[in-house]
Structure formats: C-alpha cells, structure tokens
Amino acid sequence: MTPPVPRGRIIAIASGKGGVGKTWFAVTLAQALAEAGQRVLLVDGDLGLANVDVQLGLNPPHGLAQVLVGHMPLEDAVTQVGGFSVLAGSSGSGALLGADPAVLAGLLQAGAEARDALVLDCGAGLDAAPRRLAAAADILLVLATDEPTSLTDAYAAMKLAWRDVPGLDLRLVVNRAADARAGARTHGALASAVRNFLKRELPLAGIVRNDAKVPDAIRHQTALLTRHPASAAGQDVARIARAL
Amino acid sequence: MRLKTFRAPRMAEAMARIRAEMGEEAIILSSTRVAGGVEITAGLEPPEAEPLPLPPVPAPPRLSFQPLPDGIARPLLLFGPHGGGKTLTLAKLATRMTLTGQAPLLVAADAARAGAVEQLAAFARVLGLGLVVAETPAALARALARRVAGQPVLIDSAGCDLLDLAAAEALVGLCRIAAADAALVLPAGLDAAEAADTARAARAIGARWMLPTRLDAARRWAGWLMAAEAAGLALDLAGTGTGAADGLTRLTPEWLAARMRLSDPRMKAAA
Numbered sequence A: 001m002t003p004p005v006p007r008g009r010i011i012a013i014a015s016g017k018g019g020v021g022k023t024w025f026a027v028t029l030a031q032a033l034a035e036a037g038q039r040v041l042l043v044d045g046d047l048g049l050a051n052v053d054v055q056l057g058l059n060p061p062h063g064l065a066q067v068l069v070g071h072m073p074l075e076d077a078v079t080q081v082g083g084f085s086v087l088a089g090s091s092g093s094g095a096l097l098g099a100d101p102a103v104l105a106g107l108l109q110a111g112a113e114a115r116d117a118l119v120l121d122c123g124a125g126l127d128a129a130p131r132r133l134a135a136a137a138d139i140l141l142v143l144a145t146d147e148p149t150s151l152t153d154a155y156a157a158m159k160l161a162w163r164d165v166p167g168l169d170l171r172l173v174v175n176r177a178a179d180a181r182a183g184a185r186t187h188g189a190l191a192s193a194v195r196n197f198l199k200r201e202l203p204l205a206g207i208v209r210n211d212a213k214v215p216d217a218i219r220h221q222t223a224l225l226t227r228h229p230a231s232a233a234g235q236d237v238a239r240i241a242r243a244l
Numbered sequence B: 001m002r003l004k005t006f007r008a009p010r011m012a013e014a015m016a017r018i019r020a021e022m023g024e025e026a027i028i029l030s031s032t033r034v035a036g037g038v039e040i041t042a043g044l045e046p047p048e049a050e051p052l053p054l055p056p057v058p059a060p061p062r063l064s065f066q067p068l069p070d071g072i073a074r075p076l077l078l079f080g081p082h083g084g085g086k087t088l089t090l091a092k093l094a095t096r097m098t099l100t101g102q103a104p105l106l107v108a109a110d111a112a113r114a115g116a117v118e119q120l121a122a123f124a125r126v127l128g129l130g131l132v133v134a135e136t137p138a139a140l141a142r143a144l145a146r147r148v149a150g151q152p153v154l155i156d157s158a159g160c161d162l163l164d165l166a167a168a169e170a171l172v173g174l175c176r177i178a179a180a181d182a183a184l185v186l187p188a189g190l191d192a193a194e195a196a197d198t199a200r201a202a203r204a205i206g207a208r209w210m211l212p213t214r215l216d217a218a219r220r221w222a223g224w225l226m227a228a229e230a231a232g233l234a235l236d237l238a239g240t241g242t243g244a245a246d247g248l249t250r251l252t253p254e255w256l257a258a259r260m261r262l263s264d265p266r267m268k269a270a271a
C-alpha cells in the first residue's frame, strides 16, 4: 500500500447570512497564509455569486465548474495571483449542486495536495451546496458580525455543520468588530448560545476590526495586504492566519 | 434560535421583560451597560425538530444500452412523432442490413401519407428491396404471413401523437397484428419534459428501444437523453447525418461522454 499523499488543511469559510465578509476574509486569509510562506489555493465555492475573482480583479477563463464536470484537470483551471493560486467560481452554475459529495471532497483534497492550505469560500445560505462544502473542511471558520441576523444565521450554520460532521473543528471569526472588547462580546454571546443549546464549546479563531481600508481595497479590486499592508483589518487577519 | 435585544434602565426590568416576552427558557447571551441603562440580548431555541440531514445527491441518469432487435425473429416497427425521421432511419437500417447480406423486407404501414410511401419506395428501389404497402391491418397481416423465413422485416408507421389516445391505440393494434418489436424514433432538440412524456407513452404501448435522430443538428441533447432515462428505453443506434449509408452511429457511454463535452458551447468558447 502506498501511504496517503500528505496534503494541506482545507480551511472553509461560512457564515449563514450573506454579506458579512466571507469572500473578503477568504481572500485576505489566503494572502496572509501565503505571506507567511505557505503554498495556498483559494477556491471560490459560492454558487450564487462567485466574487473572489472580482475582488482580486481577475478575469479567469476557467473555474470550479469546469473541473467538477470533468472538462479539465484542477491544475489547468487554476489562476495565479500575487503569492497564491485561485480556483475561480462560476456564478449560477448548477454543477456544484448536482456534484457527488465524494467527487467534491476528492477534488478539494486533490487541490490541497502539494500545498499547505486550501482556503474555501462556501458562499452564503444554509442549503445543500454550502453545507456540503463546509462538511469537506478540516477547519470551518464561521464568520459573524454583531448584528442579530448574523448571529442567528451563524448559529444555524454551526448547528448544521456539527450535525453533518459531529467532530468538525469549527471556530468563530468575529468580523467588523468596533474594537476587541466588542468582538469578545459577540463571541461570548454566540458561545453561550452554543453552550446552552448545543452543549458544545465555540473556540474563537479571532476578531477582525471594522476598517474603512477594506471597502477601499475591494473598490480597487486589490488584495488588502497588497494595498494596505498595515491596516487594522489586515493585521487582524494575519494574526488569525498565524494562530490557525 | 430566536434572538432579541432588550434595553431598560435597570437589569431587573430588562429581565422581567425577557421572561414576559420569551418565557423561562430564554438564555441571556450578553449584557452591556449603555447610556441610560442596560442592553441585554436573550436567545431561545424553539423546541423544533432536529435539522434535516443533507439531502442525498440525486443519482446520475441511468441509460441502458441494448442491441436493437434484428427484425428476423419478430419484425421491427419504427414509430414516433410526425417528421421525427422514421422513414430515413428505416432506410438507414435497411442499408446496413443489405450491406451485411441480410436484405430486409420493407413494409409501409404508413398508409395515411402517400408521400411517405413514395420516399420509402425510392429507397427500396435503390437498395433493390421488396416493399409492401399495407393500407389496412389485415393487409399487414397477409404480407407478414407470406414473408420468407429468416428474412428481417422493417415496418414504417404513420407519424403519430402518442399522447393522443386513439393514435396510441391504433399503434398498439399494429404492433399486436405484426407481433413486432417497437422502437420509438425521437428527434433530438425537443423540450425535455415533452420528450419524456412521449417516451413514457411509447413505453406504455410496449416499446423497449429509442432511436434518437438529428444528433448532428441539435445542440441540446437533454430532451432525448432524459426521455430515454425517464421511460427506461434502451439505446443502440442514433441518427447522426442525412446519408442513408453513413448516418447511423452506435451509441456507447464513451461516445456520448466525448460528444457531450465537445458540444457544450461554453466549453468550445473556453477552449
């Protein structure tokens, strides 16, 4: 028997609610890991509105859908940016919905081979597609802001993820926090819901501050750590990357 | 989880409101001092059922591939919607058989349309094959009774709307009199739901095979593929060109996979 190929970790980003910063965070985390010397593949798994390529100002000819339906090998569909690789998404493509979970998991594992980390944007919502992606993760980072809608949706996403994979390594990222104390409060609120209702602990991966440099970088379709390396949000993500 | 935030001048007041509004089961998730009092967020997990497991992935379509009967033991009858390519397909089958030394007897049960018989007669002349025009079921029975033992028989039928009960019944009668195997000739490019309805109706009247046609001309193959799957009709040969001698292709899973990749226009554009 040949030993299994060592592969990097699959770090998936989910949130339940849309618009809380998953795509931006996934891009910035991929960049932070790459700057720390890791070989990283960023995969856009958002079926509704694939946005990774837009935030990075790429115009990739191929993406996840072509790989999933078998039109080309994964490495042919990958685009290089700065220090990491990107497998772009395909908006409105049903390919992922119908994809065999085993095929999907195999594809992600292949993408993590010969790399240190695969960062996966699961997209918003609680339906089958983001759930299947989250279930393929080694580490699931659930993103939440302090808004009640984000809290309840993040809670619902965590409940589903643990239902699908009871032993999942799931951690919270508080995004757009006013400051560290506010972020800790948001974590505390979700952690006590999780403790009381799901009888589990909710580890904190980190807190990312609200930062006007984030929308600025997105508007310029440039990765945050390229445009504003010293920004508060950029440094917060770099800290999360180091602690992972 | 239901979540609600309460503001009140004092803690006790906020707690009382939480108990009143959300009940004893509510959990305090966070509390902070704000200007003029406290702000408390409370959560409540309604006693709902556990979330449903992930839905199973729909099984990939199952197509069946079976050799089309040779028309020797039992005649082979082609039927299907108007203009679907029955007569041309029959001519292609007859050409194949003739080339392999199995010259078939051709039967036109297509009495309703004189033009269709003429088209078949022209093919029969070119191939030097016998053609029987059977205008009534009785004539069909007489013709089949006289055939040479061991000679294949191919029967062409009038185009019909299978969802029309009278037409379907007439076809059932024809198959019974001819004691024939029936194959549905279905053009590619039909709406998938309509094609599936037609194929199911074909199956209901006893058809076991589908011969898709115009695969060369249609870009959208979902219709005939879904029809074959939905009705459980076996595939073997398909119309892939207008020539009588070279317009039939044997369908295999490998051939389909290769062709479907190429015909995806987005893939062509991307390539």
Ligand SMILES: Nc1ncnc2c1ncn2[C@@H]1O[C@H](COP(=O)(O)OP(=O)(O)OP(=O)(O)O)[C@@H](O)[C@H]1O
Binding pocket: A015, A017, A018, A019, A020, A021, A022, A023, A024, A025, A046, A049, A051, A123, A124, A175, A176, A177, A208, A209, A210, A211, A212, A214, A215, A216, A218, A233
């Ligand atoms: N830390 C932050 N500070 C300031 N703005 C932020 C921060 N994080 C995200 N944003 C803003 O939130 C918006 C949404 O971000 P993004 O598109 O990454 O969210 P998303 O969760 O991927 O959305 P969707 O669910 O629609 O895919 C962006 O316009 C961005 O400017």
Ligand SMILES: [Mg+2]
Binding pocket: A022, A023, A024, A046, A049, A051, A121, A123
């Ligand atoms: Mg997004």
